[in-house]
Structures are given as structure tokens and as C-alpha cells.
Amino acid sequence: xxxxxxxxxxxxxxxxxxxxxxxxxxxxxxxxxxxxxxxxxxxxxxxxxxxxxxxxxxxxxxxxxxxxxxxxxxxxxxxxxxxxxxxxxxxxxxxxxxxxxxxxxxxxxxxxxxxxxxxxxxxxxxxxxxxxxxxxxxxxxxxxxxxxxxx
Numbered sequence: 001x002x003x004x005x006x007x008x009x010x011x012x013x014x015x016x017x018x019x020x021x022x023x024x025x026x027x028x029x030x031x032x033x034x035x036x037x038x039x040x041x042x043x044x045x046x047x048x049x050x051x052x053x054x055x056x057x058x059x060x061x062x063x064x065x066x067x068x069x070x071x072x073x074x075x076x077x078x079x080x081x082x083x084x085x086x087x088x089x090x091x092x093x094x095x096x097x098x099x100x101x102x103x104x105x106x107x108x109x110x111x112x113x114x115x116x117x118x119x120x121x122x123x124x125x126x127x128x129x130x131x132x133x134x135x136x137x138x139x140x141x142x143x144x145x146x147x148x149x150x151x
Contacts, residue, residue, distance in 0.1 A: 001025050001026070001060045001061055002025070002026045002028075002059045002060045002061070003020050003025050003026065003027050003028070003059065003060065003061045003062075003063060004027075004028050004029070004030055004045075004057060004059040004061070004062050004063070004080060004082070005017050005020070005027060005028070005029055005030070005062075005063045005065070006029075006030045006031065006049065006062065006063070006064045006065065006066055006067070006076060007031055007064070007065040007066025008027070008029040008030075008031060008039070008042075008063075008065070009029065009031060009034075009035045009038045009039065010031075010065065010066065010147075011143075011145075011147045011148050011149060012065045012088060012143055013031075013063075013065040013066065014038060014039075014147060015145070015146075015147075016063055016065065017029065017039055017042075018039075020063075021039070021042075027039075027042055028042055028043040028044065028045065028059070029042055029043070029044050029045065030044075030045040030047055030049070030053070030057070030076075031044070031045075031046070031047075031066070032046065032047070032048055033046035045057065049066070049067075049072045049075055049076060050069075050071070050072060050075075051075070052075060052078075052079070053075060053076070053079045054079075055079065056079055056080075056081070057079060057080045057081070058080070058081045058082070059080065059081075059082050060082065060083050060084065061082060061083065061084040061085075061086065062076065062080055062082045062084070062085045062086065063086045063088075064076065064085065064086065064087045064088065065088045067087060067088075067124045068117070068120055068121070068124070069120050069123070069124070070120065070123035070124055070126075070127050072124070073087075073124045073127045073128060074127055077127065077128070077131045077132070083134055084134045084135065084136075085128055085132045085134070085135040085136075086135070086136045086137075086138070087124065087125065087128055087135065087136070087137045087138070088138050088140070089121050089124065089125055089137050089138060089139045090117075090118065090121050090139060090140065091139045091140060091141040092117075092118045092121070093118060093121050093122045093125060093139060094139065095118070125137055
């Protein structure tokens with residue numbers, strides 16, 4: 001299968017990319033090409049998804065591990081023709097707004113980063129749901145492991 005992985009060299013993406021290669025898929029990457037030493041054998045589209053990527057791409061499947069804002073997902077859906085879209089979201093999108101506000105006030109009351117992150121992920125999901133017929137949205141609670149730069 002032809003797979004385009006967006007964000008395929010970061011913490012989560014590198015594991016997905018390595019596994020897809022191992023399984024024999026034809027993998028290409030769309031990212032800012034900050035790390036070109038990782039997976040040098042793959043075709044790369046060195047683009048910033050925050051802007052119009054300026055080209056049309058066709059692939060059987062998109063795996064999007066780096067979509068944080070609606071316009072990022074919209075830019076991909078406008079420029080990439082695909083049969084399947086797999087999106088990594090967050091379990092937090094299922095929380096109600098009052099719970100999110102309570103957490104925000106507990107964590108850092110004067111900073112809306114947490115709340116904005118969740119609301120932006122919700123907008124990303126809605127964009128995919130409205131534009132794609134075949135999609136999977138993963139909503140993990142925690143993702144930890146090798147190459148996690150949280151610590």
C-alpha cells in the first residue's frame with residue numbers, strides 16, 4: 001500500500017514509519033525535513049503543513065500524527081487525494097468543556113494552551129469527518145516510549 005505519513009520522523013511517527021517499512025509498504029513522508037538522516041531511503045515532501053503545500057499528491061492512505069490545527073488538516077485534505085485517513089488525536093476531545101476548564105484552572109489558570117490544544121484537535125477531527133468517507137481517528141490517553149522528548 002502507498003502510505004503518506006505526515007510527521008513521520010517525530011516521536012510517534014518514526015515508530016509508525018519503521019513498522020510500515022518493515023511490513024513492505026511504499027512509504028513517503030511529508031514534513032519540514034528537519035531530520036533528513038532518519039529514513040533517507042524514503043521519498044520526502046519537504047513542506048510546512050501550516051501553509052498551502054503547493055502540490056497535489058495521490059496516495060492510498062494518509063497517517064497524520066502531527067495535525068494540531070484545523071487549517072493544517074484542511075491543507076492536507078485540499079492537496080492530497082487519498083482513500084483512507086488515519087488521524088492521531090487525543091482522548092481529551094471526549095471530555096466536556098467544564099472538565100477541561102477545571103483542569104486548565106488547576107494546571108495553569110492564566111494559560112489556555114491545554115484548552116486550546118483540545119479544542120483544536122476537535123476541529124481537526126470535524127474536518128476529517130466532514131471531508132473523508134474512510135477514516136480512523138485514534139484517541140489515545142497516553143503515549144510514552146523511546147524518543148519521547150517530554151522529559
